[in-house]
Amino acid sequence: MTTFTAVENISRRNVLKLFGAVGGGLVLGSTSLAWSPMALAQDKQATMNLFVAIGEDDKVYLTCHRSEMGQGIRTGIPQVLADELEADWDKIVVVQGLGDKAYGDQNTDGSRSIRKQYHKMRQMGAMARTMLEQAAADKWKVPLTEVYAKQSRVYHKGSSKSLRFGELAVAASAINVPDVETLTFKPDSEFNFIGKPKTIVDMDDILAGTAMFGYDINVDGMVYASITRPPVLGSDVATLDDSAARKVAGVLDIIQLPVPKGAPLFQALGGVAVIASNTWSAMEGRKALKITWTKSVNDNHDTTQYLAELVERVKQPGKVMRQLGASVDSWPAESTINAVYTVPYLAHAMMEPPVATASVTTDGCEIWASTQTPQSTQKNVAAVLGLAEEKVKVNVTLLGGGFGRKSKPDFSVEAAMLSQKLNKPVKVSWTREDEIQNGYYHAISAQFYQAKLDNSNQPQAILARTGFPSISSTFAEGVDLPSAGELDLGFVDVPLALPQIQLEAVKATAHTRIGWMRSVCNIQHAFGIGSFVDELAVKANKPCLQMWREMLGEARKETLADQGFEYGNYGETLDDHPIDVGRYHNVLNIMEAKLAQQAPVQKNQGWGFAIHRSFTTYVAVATLVEVKDNNLKVLKSISAIDAGLVVNPDRLTSQTEGAIIFGLSLAMMGEISFKGGQVQQSNFHDYPLLRFPQSPEIEVIHIQSTANPAGVGEPGVPPVAPSLTNAIFAATGKRYRDLPLNKVLSV
Amino acid sequence: MTTTTQKLLVNGKDFTLDADPNMPVLWALRDILGFTGTKFGCGAGLCGACTIHVDGSPMRGCLTSLKQVQGKQVTTIEGLEAQKLKDAWLTHNVPQCGFCQAGQLMSAAALLKVTAKPTDAQIDDAMSGNICRCGTYPRIKSAIKSVTEA
Numbered sequence: 001m002t003t004f005t006a007v008e009n010i011s012r013r014n015v016l017k018l019f020g021a022v023g024g025g026l027v028l029g030s031t032s033l034a035w036s037p038m039a040l041a042q043d044k045q046a047t048m049n050l051f052v053a054i055g056e057d058d059k060v061y062l063t064c065h066r067s068e069m070g071q072g073i074r075t076g077i078p079q080v081l082a083d084e085l086e087a088d089w090d091k092i093v094v095v096q097g098l099g100d101k102a103y104g105d106q107n108t109d110g111s112r113s114i115r116k117q118y119h120k121m122r123q124m125g126a127m128a129r130t131m132l133e134q135a136a137a138d139k140w141k142v143p144l145t146e147v148y149a150k151q152s153r154v155y156h157k158g159s160s161k162s163l164r165f166g167e168l169a170v171a172a173s174a175i176n177v178p179d180v181e182t183l184t185f186k187p188d189s190e191f192n193f194i195g196k197p198k199t200i201v202d203m204d205d206i207l208a209g210t211a212m213f214g215y216d217i218n219v220d221g222m223v224y225a226s227i228t229r230p231p232v233l234g235s236d237v238a239t240l241d242d243s244a245a246r247k248v249a250g251v252l253d254i255i256q257l258p259v260p261k262g263a264p265l266f267q268a269l270g271g272v273a274v275i276a277s278n279t280w281s282a283m284e285g286r287k288a289l290k291i292t293w294t295k296s297v298n299d300n301h302d303t304t305q306y307l308a309e310l311v312e313r314v315k316q317p318g319k320v321m322r323q324l325g326a327s328v329d330s331w332p333a334e335s336t337i338n339a340v341y342t343v344p345y346l347a348h349a350m351m352e353p354p355v356a357t358a359s360v361t362t363d364g365c366e367i368w369a370s371t372q373t374p375q376s377t378q379k380n381v382a383a384v385l386g387l388a389e390e391k392v393k394v395n396v397t398l399l400g401g402g403f404g405r406k407s408k409p410d411f412s413v414e415a416a417m418l419s420q421k422l423n424k425p426v427k428v429s430w431t432r433e434d435e436i437q438n439g440y441y442h443a444i445s446a447q448f449y450q451a452k453l454d455n456s457n458q459p460q461a462i463l464a465r466t467g468f469p470s471i472s473s474t475f476a477e478g479v480d481l482p483s484a485g486e487l488d489l490g491f492v493d494v495p496l497a498l499p500q501i502q503l504e505a506v507k508a509t510a511h512t513r514i515g516w517m518r519s520v521c522n523i524q525h526a527f528g529i530g531s532f533v534d535e536l537a538v539k540a541n542k543p544c545l546q547m548w549r550e551m552l553g554e555a556r557k558e559t560l561a562d563q564g565f566e567y568g569n570y571g572e573t574l575d576d577h578p579i580d581v582g583r584y585h586n587v588l589n590i591m592e593a594k595l596a597q598q599a600p601v602q603k604n605q606g607w608g609f610a611i612h613r614s615f616t617t618y619v620a621v622a623t624l625v626e627v628k629d630n631n632l633k634v635l636k637s638i639s640a641i642d643a644g645l646v647v648n649p650d651r652l653t654s655q656t657e658g659a660i661i662f663g664l665s666l667a668m669m670g671e672i673s674f675k676g677g678q679v680q681q682s683n684f685h686d687y688p689l690l691r692f693p694q695s696p697e698i699e700v701i702h703i704q705s706t707a708n709p710a711g712v713g714e715p716g717v718p719p720v721a722p723s724l725t726n727a728i729f730a731a732t733g734k735r736y737r738d739l740p741l742n743k744v745l746s747v
Numbered sequence: 748m749t750t751t752t753q754k755l756l757v758n759g760k761d762f763t764l765d766a767d768p769n770m771p772v773l774w775a776l777r778d779i780l781g782f783t784g785t786k787f788g789c790g791a792g793l794c795g796a797c798t799i800h801v802d803g804s805p806m807r808g809c810l811t812s813l814k815q816v817q818g819k820q821v822t823t824i825e826g827l828e829a830q831k832l833k834d835a836w837l838t839h840n841v842p843q844c845g846f847c848q849a850g851q852l853m854s855a856a857a858l859l860k861v862t863a864k865p866t867d868a869q870i871d872d873a874m875s876g877n878i879c880r881c882g883t884y885p886r887i888k889s890a891i892k893s894v895t896e897a
Contacts (some may be wrong), residue, residue, distance in 0.1 A: 070844030209784020400846025661882025
């Protein structure tokens with residue numbers, strides 16, 4: 001873990017220089033201070049590579065080095081820091097960290113910000129508090145044990161003496177940084193902020209319309225770009241007639257961008273950029289472009305045909321990835337049940353499309369982007385410009401949603417390339433059509449499940465296969481098998497207590513850019529297993545929840561050892577984040593009790609259930625639907641979530657509410673299809689998202705836990721789709737195994 | 748398409764700008780006048796992120812041209828006077844990413860202006876044009892109802 005090796009005291013002179021108006025104080029930060037203050041027009045303070053800084057005016061500057069996209073991390077990280085620091089919440093100022101390796105990982109995805117940062121942030125807060133306490137002890141000439149910090153003041157136990165943090169800051173900054181081993185931490189019972197609901201720190205700006213998103217950046221001398229990218233991956237501009245586009249009012253220039261060879265990586269897609277004096281003129285200019293495109297190897301990609309072939313492939317033996325017990329030969333048909341489930345390609349459709357502003361000068365490059373990954377932005381921009389990475393400064397704005405799309409920095413690369421060519425700042429704004437048609441898609445998939453049943457229809461063994469184009473194909477040409485990391489996501493790690501389990505992967509070639517989207521492969525895998533367990537429950541004539549209980553078996557920590565694969569566990573050890581069947585049971589029990597309190601279902605109504613562990617968090621979802629005359633109405637969704645220790649319970653609830661709506665959107669309406677290699681959808685009319693009247697009553701049960709903090713942003717999504725289709729089965733007796741549902745039901 | 752002098756009344760202030768009269772108000776507000784609180788989400792009137800008020804009525808800024816608002820009062824989130832509604836948004840911790848919330852507030856404020864005590868169905872109807880990908884609908888509904896029931 002990156003801890004304090006990179007931390008040092010910063011001299012008062014530096015403090016003064018960096019803080020300007022603040023005047024001086026204690027600053028803890030990394031050694032890398034190569035950045036100048038951030039130039040966001042409306043940013044109130046200079047941004048530095050710091051976790052904790054205190055001004056003489058008592059302001060407490062807390063750096064959030066992770067990206068805010070609605071999950072509340074700009075509030076959560078400061079809550080942890082401020083708690084150990086014993087800061088007064090009203091005095092904190094949240095500083096957004098620039099992209100820099102000194103922070104360690106900054107890629108805000110994988111539901112891991114709090115999971116990975118919780119202990120580190122507590123150490124940073126405790127370290128700063130100790131230095132302030134030491135400064136007070138020195139001043140009063142008393143032992144450190146006689147002083148304590150509380151609410152931005154340090155007090156002397158034996159007298160009425162106290163000093164404000166601001167009065168101690170400069171002296172504290174001259175004190176040697178204490179060793180981590182010497183730090184004392186608050187007991188959980190004394191937490192002021194951790195575990196307490198907090199209003200998000202950006203609330204006022206959002207309500208006033210002054211919150212600064214990537215789309216809102218305006219840099220002096222900036223021009224606006226809108227880019228027509230190749231409609232089929234791998235095609236390039238064959239002919240271009242831009243004469244009409246150049247005549248559009250406001251259009252300043254037309255620049256052709258090269259189409260990269262090889263794997264897509266995070267490269268710019270290429271195409272034709274229209275440069276204008278405003279966004280609208282750039283978009284209008286694009287409409288006047290006349291472009292023909294070269295042929296591509298992906299020209300024949302047709303999802304109807306592709307999915308049909310994938311469905312046939314998962315019915316045939318694949319590569320065995322996990323094996324417990326004897327190898328599966330063939331089971332007599334009369335003692336088996338089997339099913340195939342499919343999920344289409346999906347696009348992220350965050351409300352703010354990708355957007356980045358770049359300014360390339362002789363000194364280097366500065367980027368302002370709504371990015372989940374400032375360091376990858378820095379690296380990829382530096383590479384395309386031929387600059388050293390430290391010459392690329394990446395400012396992270398608020399993100400109008402991310403969901404994984406903004407952890408690909410291709411749009412910042414586009415802005416940098418154009419700024420270099422034009423020698424002025426350029427903002428590249430993607431349209432909705434761009435976002436839908438040139439994405440990094442959640443992979444199209446098929447899953448085959450087969451179980452061997454005993455005489456009482458109880459499953460005795462399971463065989464499953466999954467097939468989808470791998471995210472790895474985005475990074476290495478020719479990859480046509482899912483990676484281990486993708487199979488870890490809800491496929492190989494379901495702790496079924498069966499003596500015989502065989503899990504296989506089948507081949508699938510990529511024809512577009514495949515990327516990760518909120519909860520990633522857990523989407524299709526939870527849909528597969530979540531639907532199949534319900535089918536088994538129906539066959540055995542028992543409730544789905546009870547079938548899960550029986551199939552999970554007794555409470556234990558499942559290691560999955562000696563079954564032919566190494567489980568990644570979201571980058572965590574199984575000691576810190578075990579696959580804890582006891583926690584599954586707890587979630588099951590809580591949901592069972594909740595369901596027992598519900599009113600009896602009416603005609604045409606039904607409840608569905610599913611449970612899934614992902615990102616080391618356990619989530620059960622129960623959904624109540626009504627289906628009348630082929631019209632589906634989702635009436636209620638209940639989600640019970642055990643995410644370990646939670647820093648901001650309100651954001652746990654809000655993220656889980658949002659996850660239900662995200663999951664319903666994809667299950668009911670989400671589909672990206674290809675024909676002739678091109679995406680067929682273009683905007684919210686044909687890639688619809690759940691709207692207000694479709695949104696059910698939602699209840700989130702926050703299961704209190706003292707386990708290590710786990711993921712929150714993503715794990716609410718996977719169980720939603722199977723709980724919905726299971727509910728429809730309960731209401732109608734019809735089993736839907738292919739998403740989305742709007743192909744067969746009115747939603 | 749030629750650029751001509753356009754007048755625009757935004758949040759009670761007069762502005763003069765050189766722009767194509769067909770330019771959507773959204774882009775004049777954002778790129779020329781610097782009112783970036785009004786967001787772009789789809790450019791096709793499908794998501795409501797660009798909702799503004801024109802003479803008090805909710806309109807999609809991406810589909811409303813400058814020439815359509817000549818002589819009319821344009822209100823954006825920056826000029827929205829709806830403190831009770833904003834307070835309710837805060838009390839219910841409505842926003843997640845926040846990007847769509849200006850449009851949500853503009854639609855909700857417009858609803859309450861004409862219907863002081865909307866039913867659930869009226870709220871659903873009035874808000875159905877505003878998409879929130881983060882899924883803040885339940886909290887928006889609670890916030891609106893808390894204002895009307897106060």
